[in-house]
Amino acid sequence: xxxxxxxxxxxxxxxxxxxxxxxxxxxxxxxxxxxxxxxxxxxxxxxxxxxxxxxxxxxxxxxxxxxxxxxxxxxxxxxxxxxxxxxxxxxxxxxxxxxxxxxxxxxxxxxxxxxxxxxxxxxxxxxxxxxxxxxxxxxxxxxxxxxxxxxxxxxxxxxxxxxxxxxxxxxxxxxxxxxxxxxxxxxxxxxxxxxxxxxxxxxxxxxxxxxxx
Numbered sequence: 001x002x003x004x005x006x007x008x009x010x011x012x013x014x015x016x017x018x019x020x021x022x023x024x025x026x027x028x029x030x031x032x033x034x035x036x037x038x039x040x041x042x043x044x045x046x047x048x049x050x051x052x053x054x055x056x057x058x059x060x061x062x063x064x065x066x067x068x069x070x071x072x073x074x075x076x077x078x079x080x081x082x083x084x085x086x087x088x089x090x091x092x093x094x095x096x097x098x099x100x101x102x103x104x105x106x107x108x109x110x111x112x113x114x115x116x117x118x119x120x121x122x123x124x125x126x127x128x129x130x131x132x133x134x135x136x137x138x139x140x141x142x143x144x145x146x147x148x149x150x151x152x153x154x155x156x157x158x159x160x161x162x163x164x165x166x167x168x169x170x171x172x173x174x175x176x177x178x179x180x181x182x183x184x185x186x187x188x189x190x191x192x193x194x195x196x197x198x199x200x201x202x203x204x205x206x207x208x209x210x211x212x213x
Contacts, residue, residue, distance in 0.1 A: 015039055017083035020095035027069035028079070028095050032057070035085040039064035042089065043081035045072055050082055050092070059085070075100030149194055166202040 018031035032039040039057050042050035052072065057064040066083070073079055076099040082089040111128035118124040152169055 013085075013087040015083045015085045015087075015090045017041075017081070017090035017093050019093065020079075020081070022067075023095055023098065024069075025075045025098055025100040026071075026073045027067065028073075028097070030066045030068060030081065030083055032059075032064045032066055032083040032085070032090075034062055034090075035059045035064055035083070036062065037086050039066055039083060039085045041066045041068050041081050041083055043068060043073075043079050045077060045079065047080050047092065050080060050089075073097055149198075152198065163202075163206060166199060166206070169199055169202075 013034070013036060015035035016033045018033060020028040020030055022029040030041050032041070036059060039059050041054040043052050043054075044050045054066050054068045057066045068079075068081065075097055077097050079095050079097060080092055081095065082092045084090070115121075115124050115128055155164060155168060
């Protein structure tokens with residue numbers, strides 16, 4: 001009877017293996033109950049072959065939480081594990097590790113790669129530049145329009161004469177206005193209207209200057 005009692009006491013000391021929780025692509029957590037001293041988890045990739053061991057976890061009130069992570073826990077695999085303490089190991093259980101979700105590959109360098117692979121062809125450059133701006137919600141034609149008008153105004157402010165700005169406008173406008181020719185920019189209708197008004201004002205100023213002479 002004494003031997004039976006001792007055997008029963010020893011058997012009851014073996015920890016109970018809890019179900020795996022917080023399962024990730026390379027980790028899971030096991031709740032161990034009925035343990036004493038410290039608890040740990042052994043695991044492997046096939047039944048009965050638990051060749052890997054977790055770190056020791058402190059037992060409080062017979063319970064411990066053990067986090068298992070690292071190799072050979074691989075996504076889309078089944079892991080076999082047991083909860084253990086100094087007296088032995090509990091029943092073996094399994095956990096299905098979810099498939100690893102690949103990290104999204106950024107496409108920030110795609111426009112530059114396409115430009116360089118085309119040997120910096122002008123149509124490719126003007127076609128790729130809108131991608132950066134439209135990604136920020138800015139229409140590319142609005143950007144080119146503001147840039148071109150600012151250039152003409154800056155030229156006028158620097159030279160203090162409208163003749164140079166007017167000549168530059170007449171020489172460059174045909175390459176900028178059309179979206180299917182020239183530099184393939186296609187500036188906005190409102191920007192073209194502003195350019196026309198500036199050209200008209202410049203011509204009026206030049207004519208007035210000559211009449212005053």
